[in-house]
Amino acid sequence: MNSQAIAAKIKNIVWSITRGVLLIGLIFVVIYPILLKAITAVKHKDDIYNPVVLLVPEKFTLDNIKHVIEVMDYWQTLFNTFALSSVTMILQIVACALAGYGFAKWKSKWSTLLFAGVVATILIPPQTIILPMYLTFQNFDFFGLMQLFGADKGFNLLNTYWPFILTGITANGLKSGLFIYIFRQFFMNMPKDLEEAALVDGASVVKTFTSIIIPSAVPAIVTVALFSFVWQWNDTFFVASYLPGMQILSNELLSLSSEVGVYVTQGMGLGYDEANDPFYHSMLVGTGLMLAILPLIIMYLFVQRLFVESIERTGIVG
Amino acid sequence: MNKRKQITFEQKKRNLAIMFIVPWFIGFLFFFINPLITSLTFSFNKLDVTNNGYTLTWAGLDNFKFAFTVHESFNRLITEAAIDMIINVPLIIIFSLFLATLLNQKFRGRAFARAVFFLPVILASNIIADIESTSMMTSLMSGDDSSSFELLKSVNLEIMMLESGFPPNLVEYLTGAVDRIYAIISKSGVQILIFLAGLQSIPASLYEASKIEGATGYETFWKITFPMVSPLIPIIVVYSIIDSFMNNEVTELINTIGFANINFGLSSAMSWIYFLLIAIILAVSTGLISRKVFYNN
Numbered sequence: 001m002n003s004q005a006i007a008a009k010i011k012n013i014v015w016s017i018t019r020g021v022l023l024i025g026l027i028f029v030v031i032y033p034i035l036l037k038a039i040t041a042v043k044h045k046d047d048i049y050n051p052v053v054l055l056v057p058e059k060f061t062l063d064n065i066k067h068v069i070e071v072m073d074y075w076q077t078l079f080n081t082f083a084l085s086s087v088t089m090i091l092q093i094v095a096c097a098l099a100g101y102g103f104a105k106w107k108s109k110w111s112t113l114l115f116a117g118v119v120a121t122i123l124i125p126p127q128t129i130i131l132p133m134y135l136t137f138q139n140f141d142f143f144g145l146m147q148l149f150g151a152d153k154g155f156n157l158l159n160t161y162w163p164f165i166l167t168g169i170t171a172n173g174l175k176s177g178l179f180i181y182i183f184r185q186f187f188m189n190m191p192k193d194l195e196e197a198a199l200v201d202g203a204s205v206v207k208t209f210t211s212i213i214i215p216s217a218v219p220a221i222v223t224v225a226l227f228s229f230v231w232q233w234n235d236t237f238f239v240a241s242y243l244p245g246m247q248i249l250s251n252e253l254l255s256l257s258s259e260v261g262v263y264v265t266q267g268m269g270l271g272y273d274e275a276n277d278p279f280y281h282s283m284l285v286g287t288g289l290m291l292a293i294l295p296l297i298i299m300y301l302f303v304q305r306l307f308v309e310s311i312e313r314t315g316i317v318g
Numbered sequence: 319m320n321k322r323k324q325i326t327f328e329q330k331k332r333n334l335a336i337m338f339i340v341p342w343f344i345g346f347l348f349f350f351i352n353p354l355i356t357s358l359t360f361s362f363n364k365l366d367v368t369n370n371g372y373t374l375t376w377a378g379l380d381n382f383k384f385a386f387t388v389h390e391s392f393n394r395l396i397t398e399a400a401i402d403m404i405i406n407v408p409l410i411i412i413f414s415l416f417l418a419t420l421l422n423q424k425f426r427g428r429a430f431a432r433a434v435f436f437l438p439v440i441l442a443s444n445i446i447a448d449i450e451s452t453s454m455m456t457s458l459m460s461g462d463d464s465s466s467f468e469l470l471k472s473v474n475l476e477i478m479m480l481e482s483g484f485p486p487n488l489v490e491y492l493t494g495a496v497d498r499i500y501a502i503i504s505k506s507g508v509q510i511l512i513f514l515a516g517l518q519s520i521p522a523s524l525y526e527a528s529k530i531e532g533a534t535g536y537e538t539f540w541k542i543t544f545p546m547v548s549p550l551i552p553i554i555v556v557y558s559i560i561d562s563f564m565n566n567e568v569t570e571l572i573n574t575i576g577f578a579n580i581n582f583g584l585s586s587a588m589s590w591i592y593f594l595l596i597a598i599i600l601a602v603s604t605g606l607i608s609r610k611v612f613y614n615n
Contacts, residue, residue, distance in 0.1 A: 023420060023431050027434045030500075034441075105331055105335040128592075166349070172345035172346060
């Protein structure tokens with residue numbers, strides 16, 4: 001081995017070590033808060049004042065989790081949230097895939113103009129349109145059709161899933177603009193030969209779409225599915241506006257702190273000191289947060305490989 | 319014969335495409351354009367809620383004037399939001415490009431590292447961040463002077479850099495970045511993904527050629543990697559800017575005024591001012607950046 005090769009090898013090793021240290025440090029920064037919450041969830045309240053305990057608790061307990069499940073009505077809430085996120089996800093995938101395909105294949109000045117509209121839906125902050133939307137759904141009347149047929153007032157769709165279904169099915173829901181953009185990029189990059197081959201083999205246009213285009217769009221679908229599900233799960237803005245009275249995780253989290261306060265003072269029969277202990281209170285709130293993100297983390301563990309691969313093949317890059 | 323069939327196929331495809339856009343278009347009119355116009359009218363009116371709906375009284379520019387000249391915190395919050403954006407977005411972009419380059423290299427545990435860095439995308443819930451920042455448990459556990467997290471604080475680094483003669487503003491910016499590393503990581507998930515996808519689409523032959531020519535890693539990055547991913551920078555800038563304006567104190571204020579104080583007119587006026595600010599920032603920044611971008615066409 002000559003000296004140059006040795007130098008190159010040393011350089012390589014040094015770089016590997018630097019990279020390792022950097023990545024481990026950054027990974028620690030990401031994982032640390034989650035770890036903290038997980039530990040808080042299983043910590044006994046005596047351990048708060050135990051000076052020895054910093055990270056690893058001395059007494060493990062599931063009491064915190066039990067209490068918080070009761071406070072949040074966790075299972076019902078989880079079911080509602082899951083239903084909402086799944087329904088939105090499926091509708092968004094279908095509607096945005098269709099619109100994305102439309103925008104990718106229809107080339108004219110009108111489609112350019114309409115696509116500018118899609119971009120506008122991405123750019124304009126939802127705060128700008130939420131008030132009129134709220135009023136629309138409070139008194140829902142499709143283009144005034146109902147009044148035409150004699151009803152004096154529209155439906156009140158607040159506190160139902162309908163606002164999410166209606167905006168989802170028309171590809172105008174939470175971040176739909178972005179999803180249409182992703183699908184459009186994907187379909188635009190798709191080789192034309194595929195479709196033409198299907199045509200030569202005698203498939204109709206619709207048949208081509210359902211059996212050629214959709215199956216090859218799996219990476220884009222996975223990407224959109226994950227984002228749509230997760231963003232709906234984490235969304236507080238639309239949920240708080242359209243479903244103020246419903247048991248959805250993000251609503252429960254908003255009121256968690258005060259509900260825990262009520263619960264510890266009334267529900268547990270604790271002494272004054274314990275009930276008013278701010279550390280115990282925030283321990284329960286932290287457990288609630290953990291329970292809210294836990295389902296996402298579990299699901300992510302299953303789909304992450306698929307997700308990371310899909311994103312790379314989605315061609316967001318164009 | 320063949321040609322005719324070709325045309326009809328194209329036409330059929332076009333019709334199908336138009337048909338697919340129709341649902342979106344209905345929603346666009348009904349759930350976007352319509353509320354947008356309504357919101358614009360609200361902003362020029364005083365809105366009173368009555369038993370069966372609401373009445374509007376023309377108020378001209380009163381709402382806008384109120385937001386700028388009378389309201390106690392609107393000006394301050396909107397300036398803060400803009401400054402935050404200007405500080406954070408360059409950091410997010412540099413950081414995500416850096417991390418994407420790292421994650422694109424081959425090493426053991428790469429799949430795990432990638433999965434971890436996308437975790438913040440999954441957990442990017444505003445409310446969690448809110449509760450977190452006020453949580454006593456977190457502050458107790460991360461400690462004031464004794465915990466391991468202290469390692470990440472950049473006090474020593476700051477003193478060292480100041481002593482070696484760096485300009486104080488730059489030092490403050492950089493050390494501020496280190497202290498806000500979690501906020502930056504948690505906001506750069508999507509950007510890392512986009513850069514990573516871009517890096518993968520760079521043909522390997524370019525790197526091989528440069529290696530044969532004897533380019534160093536540093537040169538390869540600036541002459542190949544950076545120019546090849548630079549077309550992505552406008553998209554990423556736009557995304558980061560929009561993202562940073564999605565949830566902050568201004569949007570909270572707009573919500574409170576609208577839903578809690580039932581002052582829809584003022585709330586709409588504020589959200590339009592806010593939107594115009596974002597639009598101006600977007601236009602200026604994309605205008606500046608797209609001139610510098612290298613397109614490999």
